[in-house]
Amino acid sequence: MFTIKRKRVIMRIIQKITTRGDSVIKKEMIAMLLAGGQGSRLGVLTSKVAKPAVAFGGKYRIIDFPLSNCINSGVDTVGVLTQYQPLRLNTHIGIGIPWDLDKNIGGVSILPPYEKSSNSDWYTGTANAIYQNLDFMELYNPEYVLILSGDHIYKMDYEVMLEFHKASNAEVSIAVMPVPMEEASRFGVVVTDDQNQITEFQEKPEHPKSNLASMGIYIFSWKALKEALITLKDQSNCDFGKHIIPYCHEKGEKMVAYEYNGYWKDVGTLGSYWEANMELIDIIPEFNLYEEFWKVYTNNEMIPPQYAAEDSVIDKCIIGDGSEIYGEVHNSVIGAGVTIGKGAIVRDSIIMRGVTVGENVIMNRAIVAENTVIGKNVELGVGEDIPNKEKPHVYSFGLVTIGENTVIPDNVKLGKNTAISGKTTAEDYPDGVLASGETLIKAGEAL
Secondary structure, three states, rough: OOOOOHHHHHHHHHHHHOOEEEEOOOEEEEEEEOOOOHHHHHHHOOOOOOOOOOOOOOOOOOOOHHHHHEEEEEEEEEEEEEOOHHHHHHHHOOOOOHHHHOOOOEEEEOOOOOOOOEEEEOOOOHHHHHHHHHHHHHHHHHOEEEEEEOEEEOOOOOHHHHHHHHHHHEEEEEEEEEEEEEHHHOEEEEEEEEOOEEEEEEEEOOOOOOOEEEEEEEEHHHHHHHHHHOOOOOOOOOOOHHHOOOOOOOOOEEEEEEEEEOOOOEEEOOOHHHHHHHHHOOOOOOOOOOOOOOOOOOOOOOOOOOEEEEOEEEOOEEOOOOOEEEEEEEEEEOOOEEEEOOOOEEEOOEOOOEEEOOOOOOEEEEEEEOOOOEEOEEEEEEEOOOOOOOOOOOOOOEEEEEEOOEEEEEEEEOOOOOOOOOEHHHHOOHHHHEOOOOEEEEEOOOO
């Protein structure tokens, strides 16, 4: 049975859906979802996979959230722009069935860079990526275009934002949210008047004049977007925050700020990614994954339920389907098909799907990527909190970060702020230890 929310969404789609006559397709609003980023600040977690395809919450991938927002908001045409390591992302999205985006007209379309008759260019900036897909947008003749990022965790009704955009009679609407003033310099910030009209835009200012941070979510009137993209087509590394938005502002087009006060998390660093996952297991989580009226959809595999041995201990955790728990798991997020061996103790950690944790493993504050094997009697997160020597800005927060398909041999110890990737052996660990602040990347693996 359809929920009331679902019925409302379907009715909106029917109302807005396509008019076809003489091969003309007309959509009120389409979405362009930027999902081609590497996410280098996630270190070895994104060495083989695009950031939007990184697992989240034991069951989902990061891109599930904007895709679910789209269908819950009645946006039934989504172009997903991919570039870096797209295989898993493409496989996950498929033809869009989990999000009800398998449409004959519209639906979800994967848009990688492609060779043209004159040249063959990679996407060189967020706006450049959109410019290279003008033909795709022209196909749907939209009135409005919604620009989204594929690497944020949030729930938002884009229809409410669209109604605000139309009521404001604006050419550009920017979703913003208040942040502490001391953090505002990390974002693009907007200065507004008492009518929410943007009077000034600052891209990561040293001395911000406002605490309204841009969320990287924009609604453009199609005419304004098309004109700006064509005008700035030769701009190197053309970007929305650095080029398109300032251009529209300088041109005098009406720009308004749509203030959002719900949960929104940029999981662009290992620390923020770990925190966002840990917040899910609070007794009353700020971000609820299980709301009936605003579901988060994903591409689920048909796998058996979890199994917990009689003498296992599970405390304040998310446990994915098909996982087998024989040891202890505390305050952790465990993905699908994970095995926690007998005598193992896992605390404050994120373990992604298909990982095997051997017997008597002691794990504290670790992020373990998919299909990793951790041997017996291994200790993770020991020693002093020493900054990582190679990439202190990436591998921090006292975490042990392990890339996918890694093998950790028996009887070794891993310190804090460490990174490991590849099939390692006992010989890779002097005296059986990878000291705090060290990095172990096997040949052929990416740092």
